[in-house]
Amino acid sequence: xxxxxxxxxxxxxxxxxxxxxxxxxxxxxxxxxxxxxxxxxxxxxxxxxxxxxxxxxxxxxxxxxxxxxxxxxxxxxxxxxxxxxxxxxxxxxxxxxxxxxxxxxxxxxxxxxxxxxxxxxxxxxxxxxxxxxxxxxxxxxxxxxxxxxxxxxxxxxxxxxxxxxxxxxxxxxxxxxxxxxxxxxxxxxxxxxxxxxxxxxxxxxxxxxxxxxx
Numbered sequence: 001x002x003x004x005x006x007x008x009x010x011x012x013x014x015x016x017x018x019x020x021x022x023x024x025x026x027x028x029x030x031x032x033x034x035x036x037x038x039x040x041x042x043x044x045x046x047x048x049x050x051x052x053x054x055x056x057x058x059x060x061x062x063x064x065x066x067x068x069x070x071x072x073x074x075x076x077x078x079x080x081x082x083x084x085x086x087x088x089x090x091x092x093x094x095x096x097x098x099x100x101x102x103x104x105x106x107x108x109x110x111x112x113x114x115x116x117x118x119x120x121x122x123x124x125x126x127x128x129x130x131x132x133x134x135x136x137x138x139x140x141x142x143x144x145x146x147x148x149x150x151x152x153x154x155x156x157x158x159x160x161x162x163x164x165x166x167x168x169x170x171x172x173x174x175x176x177x178x179x180x181x182x183x184x185x186x187x188x189x190x191x192x193x194x195x196x197x198x199x200x201x202x203x204x205x206x207x208x209x210x211x212x213x214x
Contacts (some may be wrong), residue, residue, distance in 0.1 A: 002059055002060055003110075003195070003198040003200075004049065004110055004111050004196075005109070005110025005114055005177070005193030006109065006110065006139075006197055007056075007106060007107065007108035007114075007189070007191035007198075007200070008107055008201070008204065008205055009104065009118050009180075009187060009189050009202075010048075010105055010106075010170040010185070010202040010206075011104060012044050012048040012100070012104065014202055014206075015048035015105060015206070017045065017080075018206050019157075021100050021196070021206075022047075022051075023047060023050060023054075024025040024066070025066045026047075027071070027072075030050055033082060034047055041103070045100040045103065045105060046100060048100065049097065049100035050068050050173045052069060052107040053086060053094040053097070053107040054070055054071055056096065056107040056109040056204070056205055057070050057096050057109055058109075060094060061090075061091055061094065067078070070088065071087075071088065071096065072086070072089050073085065073086050073087070073124055074087065082201075085097075085167070093111060094109065094112075095109065095111070095112055095193070096108070096114065096116045097109075097115045097116045097166070098116065098148075098164075099116050099117045099161070099165075100118075101118055101119050101123070104118050104120060104187050105177055108197065110194065110195055110197060111194055111195055112194075113167050113169075113175075113192075113194060114191065114192065114194075115163060115165030115166030115188070115192045116164055116190065116191045117161035117162045117165065117191075118188070118189040119154060119157070119158055119189070120187060121188050122145075122186065125153055125154055125157040131153065131157075133158065134157070134160055135156050138154075140207045143156060145161065155179065155188055155190075157190060158179065159177065159190045161190070162191055162192045163175065164195065169194075172187060174194065175192045175193065176193055176195065176197060178190065178196070178198075179192050180199055
């Protein structure tokens, strides 16, 4: 049974090495955007994140992951397609989100708005001027008092990114937060959703066992 909201985190290689997954599952606009990424490792991350997002969308909608109608993006500021928050055109009540960073990818889907973020556990956000603009003062104070301030700041950053991607809560929506550390993939992640989100193993959407565990 699919939970009301869920997230999946994997390595880029776990996704791209899985049989049957590749650029052919993307929409034409996604393939054009992918071709514009000049750094091969980053291009792999972008591809893997978009594939994982489509697989999450397929799990929650029951539709196959290929096809142009399953995932779209539209910027609320310039009102153009191809960038901005992802959405499911045929399922306006469902949310979708994706993230990628240096060999790691994450995706989330659920009823109502969702947001997900993943970062390598060794990364340290900054500079301080950016952190002061993005993070709540309470998180900055808590991190300063932590035994490992850099790790605490990273967790606060991931939470803030997930909340930003989900957008402001609606009048009847409560954003639930789940955060985790994936020791096997040396990753930290967070997902925010209207329903309490579950963390699923990659095999839940890839359709079989994957290297590295759940």
